[in-house]
Amino acid sequence: MVFPKWAQLFLLQASASSASALGRRQNGTESFESHCASVASTLQVPNATVYFSEFVSAGTDLSLPENNATCTQPSQVVQADLCRIALYVATSERSGVNMETWLPSNWTGRFMSGGNGGLNGCVDYPALAYGSSLGFASVATNNGHNGTSGGAFYNNPEVLEDFAYRAMHTGVVTGKDVTEQFYGSAHSKSYYLGCSTGGRQGFKSAQDFPDDFDGIVAGAPAFAFANLTSWSGHFVPITGPPGSPTFLNNQLWSVVHEDVMKQCDLLDGYADGILEDASICNYTANTLLCDANANSSSCLTQEQVNTVNQVFSPLYASDGSLVYPRMQPGSEIVASFVIYTGVPFPYTEDFFRYAIYNDPTWDANKINSTDYDNAARINPFNIQTWEGDLSAVQARGSKILHWHGQMDGIISSENSPRYYEHVSETMGLASDELDEFYRYFRVSGTGHCSGGDGASVIGQGLGSVESLDPRENILMAIVDWVENGVAPETLVGTKWINNNETAGVEYKRAHCKYPLRNKYSGQGDPNDMESWECVE
Numbered sequence: 325m326v327f328p329k330w331a332q333l334f335l336l337q338a339s340a341s342s343a344s345a346l347g348r349r350q351n352g353t354e355s356f357e358s359h360c361a362s363v364a365s366t367l368q369v370p371n372a373t374v375y376f377s378e379f380v381s382a383g384t385d386l387s388l389p390e391n392n393a394t395c396t397q398p399s400q401v402v403q404a405d406l407c408r409i410a411l412y413v414a415t416s417e418r419s420g421v422n423m424e425t426w427l428p429s430n431w432t433g434r435f436m437s438g439g440n441g442g443l444n445g446c447v448d449y450p451a452l453a454y455g456s457s458l459g460f461a462s463v464a465t466n467n468g469h470n471g472t473s474g475g476a477f478y479n480n481p482e483v484l485e486d487f488a489y490r491a492m493h494t495g496v497v498t499g500k501d502v503t504e505q506f507y508g509s510a511h512s513k514s515y516y517l518g519c520s521t522g523g524r525q526g527f528k529s530a531q532d533f534p535d536d537f538d539g540i541v542a543g544a545p546a547f548a549f550a551n552l553t554s555w556s557g558h559f560v561p562i563t564g565p566p567g568s569p570t571f572l573n574n575q576l577w578s579v580v581h582e583d584v585m586k587q588c589d590l591l592d593g594y595a596d597g598i599l600e601d602a603s604i605c606n607y608t609a610n611t612l613l614c615d616a617n618a619n620s621s622s623c624l625t626q627e628q629v630n631t632v633n634q635v636f637s638p639l640y641a642s643d644g645s646l647v648y649p650r651m652q653p654g655s656e657i658v659a660s661f662v663i664y665t666g667v668p669f670p671y672t673e674d675f676f677r678y679a680i681y682n683d684p685t686w687d688a689n690k691i692n693s694t695d696y697d698n699a700a701r702i703n704p705f706n707i708q709t710w711e712g713d714l715s716a717v718q719a720r721g722s723k724i725l726h727w728h729g730q731m732d733g734i735i736s737s738e739n740s741p742r743y744y745e746h747v748s749e750t751m752g753l754a755s756d757e758l759d760e761f762y763r764y765f766r767v768s769g770t771g772h773c774s775g776g777d778g779a780s781v782i783g784q785g786l787g788s789v790e791s792l793d794p795r796e797n798i799l800m801a802i803v804d805w806v807e808n809g810v811a812p813e814t815l816v817g818t819k820w821i822n823n824n825e826t827a828g829v830e831y832k833r834a835h836c837k838y839p840l841r842n843k844y845s846g847q848g849d850p851n852d853m854e855s856w857e858c859v860e
């Protein structure tokens with residue numbers, strides 16, 4: 325098994341502490357492996373059934389036959405010696421949570437929970453592997469149901485309640501309990517790492533369960549969740565189905581992307597195909613209108629121009645209030661494969677059918693302002709996650725790192741600063757005061773949670789790690805802030821050559837803390853991050 329370079333360095337550094345931790349375990353009278361094998365029969369967890377405990381050695385490609393097929397993850401490479409404990413915790417007579425706790429032999433005393441994505445009930449095995457490799461006792465749940473569909477919500481509001489908040493909180497409380505029983509001592513600090521729905525879960529914890537975590541990393545949060553699902557669905561009436569006069573295929577969206585860059589790429593001082601701050605790009609597709617004799621593969625009809633301009637417009641409710649901000653320019657190629665397809669977005673369809681209307685016949689092709697109003701009004705179990713008062717987090721001394729990719733094609737990055745400003749207004753705190761406990765970073769050239777055209781590697785999960793230096797790793801940054809009081813001023817992202825770690829580093833860029841934006845100074849190598857500056 326060949327580990328990535330950051331993991332090799334960590335494993336070398338941790339070998340001595342692993343041995344000492346193992347020696348401390350019951351004064352050396354019982355090995356870590358044997359303790360793991362026997363612990364399932366001794367755990368006492370309320371409302372729980374312990375399925376099994378098993379020792380898993382570093383380098384194992386762990387088969388996951390019990391993982392729902394729609395989760396599309398049949399295995400996970402384990403990167404540290406650990407005890408894997410799987411259990412079920414009932415949340416009501418009709419609902420419960422499947423969860424796993426991965427307890428590393430090189431435990432640092434830290435606890436970490438991962439999140440979920442979409443409407444899914446898929447255990448975040450990569451987060452378990454990432455956290456445990458760094459010495460965190462790590463936990464993740466199926467969010468109260470199995471698989472990626474929201475069909476489990478149908479006729480069962482208990483499962484919907486689990487998805488909205490209860491599964492996450494249950495997993496954290498139970499995971500901490502299991503951790504303490506296993507190691508014989510409680511955790512020292514508790515952390516959260518999640519993106520998308522996982523980002524929403526991080527903020528739900530901050531808003532409703534502020535004692536759960538000392539530090540939260542929340543990426544591309546799906547907050548304003550009911551409104552987000554309305555927005556994700558509203559593109560179908562705009563684009564029409566494939567083949568209709570209003571529809572653009574993937575190739576035409578590439579043409580739009582080139583035009584976006586033509587109009588906006590230099591707003592940050594350097595033309596590199598990346599928008600450092602997409603919010604200042606006031607794009608319209610009017611210049612792409614075909615002339616009478618033009619080739620229609622490189623320009624747009626008037627109907628298609630109207631489609632693009634509507635896509636880049638905010639969505640409003642029947643009373644004129646904002647449902648959700650516009651899709652930010654720069655994301656169009658990714659979005660063309662996900663939400664500009666001319667067919668209903670599956671999460672929108674499932675959420676309205678099974679969570680809002682409890683009606684499997686609801687037609688997502690006909691979504692309209694009545695549906696937007698109903699989703700926001702019903703807001704099951706306050707799934708919106710839009711509370712602006714984070715005073716309990718502030719009072720407790722906990723910290724939040726919030727980040728969002730600027731070419732996210734699934735959740736508009738323009739909703740993140742809107743929430744930040746909502747917190748600022750609710751709490752009456754300026755940015756320098758929010759900095760005490762809550763910081764938001766715009767990460768340019770980054771898609772939904774990972775990948776993209778720019779310096780998207782910030783340590784947000786397996787496959788996106790260049791370094792364990794807190795300046796370049798957002799998980800280590802939250803640890804440094806919580807435990808050492810060192811708050812990040814920038815997040816240094818890495819761009820690998822051809823997005824391939826083994827090919828080496830193409831460049832690094834320091835992403836700015838909101839409300840500052842990144843701008844090329846006009847001097848020096850633009851691939852040198854020192855040639856860029858955070859400006860008002």
